[in-house]
Amino acid sequence: MIVMKFGGTSVGSADAFAQVAQIVKEAVGRESKRERPGVVVVTSAMSGVTNMLIEAAQRAERGDVSFYQAQQDSLLLKHQVVAGRLIEDGSERAALARVFEERLAEFDRLCSSIAVLGELTPRGLDVVSGLGERMAAPLLAAVLRAHGLRAEAIDATELIVTDNAFGGAAPITHLTEARCRERLLPLVEIGVVPVVTGFIGATVEGVPTTLGRGGSDYSAAILGAALNVDEIQIWTDVNGVMTADPRIVPNARSIRQLSYEEVAELAYYGAKVLHPKTVLPAIEKKIPVRVLNTFEPTHPGTLIVEKVQAEARGTVKAITAIRGMNLITIAGRGMMGVPGIAARTFSAVARVGANVLMISQSSxxxxxxxxxxxxxxxxxxAALHEEFRRELEHRYIDSIYGMPHINIIAVVGSGMRGTPGLAARVFTAVAQAGINVIAIAQGSSEANISLVVVDADVTSALRAIHDIFELHLPTEERMRPR
Known part of the structure; x- marks a missing residue:
């Protein structure tokens, strides 16, 4: 049994829907020969739809009624074009038209209420932003039926039970597992392909929530873990996880195999292929995750497993960058040997709800x-100035300041453990490119070295590090003596 998640670009047009239908049909045929057959599909909204919905809600809050009203026509047309091209059965098209009408009427009511109140709450935004998946799933199920498959659209609010952290809800595992098994397994056992809405869930009380932007990956992993599937497949528009962003590093290549640890580091530090939380449910059940290209389905993509094969272990696997950061510094000779400075620093940060992505402290x-x-x-x-007001007055702390326009570059690979001279090669690469490294950090896992550079240097740094480790070559070629 497998779970197949298709992202927004994979369901971005009529041609893309047709391609997905063919991929699913072939998967159903393969899985039917296995000891535990079955395919569960998870779909994102059509590309661009979630952004459109969020913008409509935000503009409704500001009283812009005409914008969300115009978007209803755009949304309807976008989905009707697919139905018109790929679904010939008149009753199927009529049923879809009713679904679209219901969803768009709900969209109109929600935006109208937001406009009247002049307030967009996180709860209201979750309901609006999840409508794209609730239109895409019935459409994809109908397209699969048009291709000769038995398929049924299922709203994830029936399956994924979450807390009420709107905008980034977390699943309640035992309740979610029970619902998934009760609702999905009977369908799979009789050969039906469930087509589940990604990105969304609901509280115990049934209030819709979302799992965070890009959360359809997470939805697939949650369902896969609940059903204890053999593999979770993430279908996107690239050939797996790349050694670097190919838009920045032209000779980047896809990686055949990564560990859970490696892909989690890459996702956390800006790699766009997977939602950062995706691997968590897979890790717990030790389920392989495969990243594949909808538009090049014969490519093997990237397999993500608990431990990579010994012969596939290199030093560095990939590099990535996370942009739009600010480096905050607390400095002062009076800090030396004073206990509790770090604890108070990060307590103050936590009070304002900020996410800390990297920490470095001078020896x-x-x-x-x-x-x-x-x-x-x-x-x-501001929070740090308040926390350390007394220390600043007495000059125990000299200054607290930020440096904008910086980026974190993460150099990732499980094989970095115990590799002498690796950090030296990283810094040789950036030094030869004339790049100043502002700060560095290495976690205790030794699977990641992070360095901070300014905006102007990030592209050169990524290319220099990629080149010095010859990441354009397959791992086994890089490991051969020269």
Whole structure:
């Protein structure tokens, strides 16, 4: 049994829907010969739809009624074009038309209420932003039926039970597993392909929630873990996980195999292929995750497993960058040997709800620096000034300041453990490119070295590090003596 998740570009047009239907049909044929057959499909909204919905809700809050009203026509047309091209059965098209009408009427009511109140709550935004998946799933199920498969659209609010952290809800595992098995397994056992809405869930009380942007990956992993499937497949528009962003590093290549640890590091530090939480349910059940290309389905993609094969272990596997960051520094000679400075620093950061992506401290204890998203920097600095007001007055701390327009580059690979001279090669590469490294950090897992550079240097740094480790070559070629 497998779970197949298709992202927004994979269901972005009529041609893409037809391609997905063919991929699913072939998968159903293969799985039917296995000891435990079955295919569960998870779909994102059509490409661009979620952004459109969010913008409509935000503009409704500002009283812009005409915008969301115009978007209803765009949304209807976008989905009707697919139905018109791929579904010939008149009753199927009529049933879809009713579904679209219901969803768009709900969209109109929600935006109208937001406009009247002049307020967009996280709860209201979750309901609006999940409508794209609730239109895509019935459409994809109908397209699969048109291709000769038995398929049924299922709303994930029936399956994934979450807490009420709107905008980034977490699943309640035992309730979710029970619902998934009760609802999905009977369908799979009789040869029906469930087509489940990605990205969304609901609280115990039935209030719709979302799992965070890009959360359809997470939906697939949650369902896969609940059903204990043999493999979770993430179908996207690239040939698996790449050694670097090919838009920045032209000779980047796809990686055949990664560990859960490696892909989690890459996702956390900006790689766009997977939602950062995707691997968590897979890790718990030790389920392989495969990243594949909808538009090049014969490519093997990237297999993500608990431990990579010994012969596939190299030093560095990939590099990535996360942009739009701010480096916050607390400095002062009076900090030396004073207990509790770090604890108070990060307590203050936590109070304003900021996410810390990297921490570095000088060995002399005269400074601590850490990286937060640019949007959080002002509130973090204000919170730190308040926390250390007394220390600043007495000059125990000399300054608290931020450096904008910086980026974290993460150099990732499980094989980095115990490899002498690896950090030296990283810094040789950036030095030869004339790049100043502002701060560095390495976690205890030794699977990641992170360095901070300014905006102007990030492209050159990525290319230099990619070249010095010859990441354009397959791992086995890089490991051969020269």
């Amino acid at each position: 002399s204890e005269q400074s601590i620096c850490f990286v937060v998203p640019e949007a959080s920097a002002e509130s973090v600095i």
